Amino acid sequence: MTGALARTNPVTRLLVAIGFAIVLVLSVDVVSAGTALVLGGALLLVAGVVPRGLVLRMVPVAIVAPIAGLGIALYGVASGAVLLDWGFVHVTEGSVQLGLATFLRVLALGVCGTGLLGGIDATRLADGLAQLLHLPSRFVLGALAAFRLFGLLGQDWRALTLARRARGVADRGRLRRFAGQAFALLVLSVRRGGVLATAMEARGFGGQGGRTWARPSRLGPPDAVLVVAAAVVLGVAVSASLLTGSWHPVAVIGR
Structure with missing residues (x-):
């Protein structure tokens, strides 16, 4: 823009x-x-x-x-x-x-x-919400991380589709295939979220002290x-x- x-x-x-x-x-x-x-x-x-x-x-x-x-x-x-x-x-x-x-x-x-x-x-929106509106930084940064990973859902869905076709389990039963693939995507997303949360905690995103920001808002x-x-x-x-x-x-x- x-x-x-x-x-x-x-x-x-x-x-x-x-x-x-x-x-x-x-x-x-x-x-x-x-x-x-x-x-x-x-x-x-x-x-x-x-x-x-x-x-x-x-x-x-x-x-x-x-x-x-x-x-x-x-x-x-x-x-x-x-x-x-x-x-x-x-x-x-x-x-x-x-x-x-x-x-x-x-x-x-x-x-x-x-x-x-x-x-x-x-x-920029996350920086403003935390610095200007003083929303909890854990909530803001967690939402930002989730938003950044949202675009990966489409890629994961395509990867799951190709993998299931390679195994020969995606040729029939469209409704059953969709339900199973959706559950697999949910499991993959939960696992990725857990790994990301652990990585953010290890880098101090969940600390109780004062927080600094790389980009002032x-x-x-x-x-x-x-x-x-x-x-x-x-x-x-x-x-x-x-x-x-x-x-x-x-x-x-x-x-």
């Missing part, structure tokens, strides 16, 4: 993404979700997010969002004029509006979340700019919703 967003601290980007999620789940309305989607997407593009990469990461969200919106429109809270009443399907003007709001909210959450968190360096002007810009975007989204009378808190909708 290049641009201004790459110069921000990963912790700042994580907290901003959480802030977007909190504000967007407070109300289910078209105005706030649509405004956050447009302004948040524009902010990410200005900050240096590559549009092609963002679109590729948004593919799963683009599949889930219409399904969520359609489900709410068909089976959501009924209000207003009835548009369709057929068996379990009861579509009204209110349920269609809620479905559209849900669709836009899922898209907004996806765009802001993937745009802010996509491309984060795991090591600091906050700078780009972090302040990102926080202010995100606050402005969320403020405009909430204000527009309140001014147009579209703000509907989730607690009120559930009653």
